[in-house]
Amino acid sequence: MRQHQETITVKTRGPGLIEITDEVARVVAAAGIGTGLVTVFCQHTSASLLIQENADPDVQRDLTAFFRRLVPEGDSLFIHTTEGPDDMPAHVKAALTQTSLPIPISAGRMALGTWQGIYLFEHRTAPHTRRVVVHVVGD
Numbered sequence: 804m805r806q807h808q809e810t811i812t813v814k815t816r817g818p819g820l821i822e823i824t825d826e827v828a829r830v831v832a833a834a835g836i837g838t839g840l841v842t843v844f845c846q847h848t849s850a851s852l853l854i855q856e857n858a859d860p861d862v863q864r865d866l867t868a869f870f871r872r873l874v875p876e877g878d879s880l881f882i883h884t885t886e887g888p889d890d891m892p893a894h895v896k897a898a899l900t901q902t903s904l905p906i907p908i909s910a911g912r913m914a915l916g917t918w919q920g921i922y923l924f925e926h927r928t929a930p931h932t933r934r935v936v937v938h939v940v941g942d
Contacts, residue, residue, distance in 0.1 A: 804940060804941065804942060805834070805835075805836060805940070805941065805942065806834075806938070806939065806940045807830070807833065807834035807835075807836070807938075807939045807940075808936065808937065808938045808939070809830045809833070809936075809937050810846075810934050810935065810936050810937070811823065811826045811827070811830070811934075811935050811937060812932060812933070812934060812935075813826075813923045813932070813933045813934075813935060814930065814931075814932050814933075815850070815923070815925035815927075815930055815931050815932075815933060816925075816930050817925065817927070817928055817929065817930060818867055818871065818925055818926060818927070818928060819863065819864075819867050819924075819925055820853065820855065820863040820866060820867065820922040820923070820924050820925075821922060821923045821925065822857060822920045822921065822922050823843075823921050823922065823923050823935065824857065824913075824915070824920040824921045826937075827841065827843055827906075827913065827921050827935075827937050828912070828913060830937040830939065831908060831911070831912065831913055831937075831939055832911065832912075834939035834941075835911075836908055836911065836939050836940070836941040836942065837908070837910060837911050837941070837942060838908060838909060838910075838941050838942055839907075839908045839939060839940050839941015839942060840905055840906070840907055840908060840939075840940055840941060841905075841906050841908055841913060841937060841938065841939045841940075842903060842904070842905050842906075842936075842937075842938045842940075843903065843904045843906065843921060843935060843936075843937055844902065844903045844904075844935065844936040844937075844938070845902045845903070845923065845933065845934075845935050846933075846934045846935070846936060847897075847902075847931075847933055847934070848893075848894055848897055848902075849890070849893035849894055849896075849897055849926050849927050850893075850897060850923060850924060850925050850926055850927070850931070850933050851896065851897040851900035851901055851902055851923075851924045851926070852900070852901050852902060852903065852904050852921065852922065852923060852924065852935070853866075853900060853901065853904075853921075853922045853924050854904060854906075854915070854919050854920070854921055854922070855919070855920060855922055856918045856919070856920070857918060857919065857920030858918045863922070866924075870896050870899075870926070873896075873899075874892045874895045874896050874899075875892065876888045876889050876892050876928075878891075878892070887928070889926075889927055889928040889929075890927075892926070893926035893927050894926075896924070896926040897926055900924060904921065906921075908939065908941055923935060
């Protein structure tokens with residue numbers, strides 16, 4: 804069994820989904836593993852990861868709008884506002900999604916479906932630089 808790990812950096816422009824499928828695929832290819840598992844892990848508490856449709860950009864816009872409505876900024880429920888009114892809503896959105904994704908590797912490639920892409924979901928209003936660890940294990 805072999806392992807390979809790299810950290811990719813994603814620059815965001817505020818709330819929304821940024822596709823990182825190609826960057827993760829590059830790491831998987833560099834690992835040279837035919838059959839195994841890639842784990843994609845976001846090292847942040849106010850951003851998350853999703854596997855979502857990558858054919859129609861309206862899907863990403865609609866998801867961002869839905870989460871904005873589901874967890875609005877400025878809700879009086881929240882007392883944690885250390886980094887601004889978008890801080891706690893960003894933590895809630897990250898808690899409702901995922902910070903880690905396991906994806907099988909078959910024949911040296913991720914076994915994603917036809918319309919599936921891997922996305923970093925930025926929940927903060929301001930641009931950020933996010934780190935995503937990609938860990939590949941297998942034969």
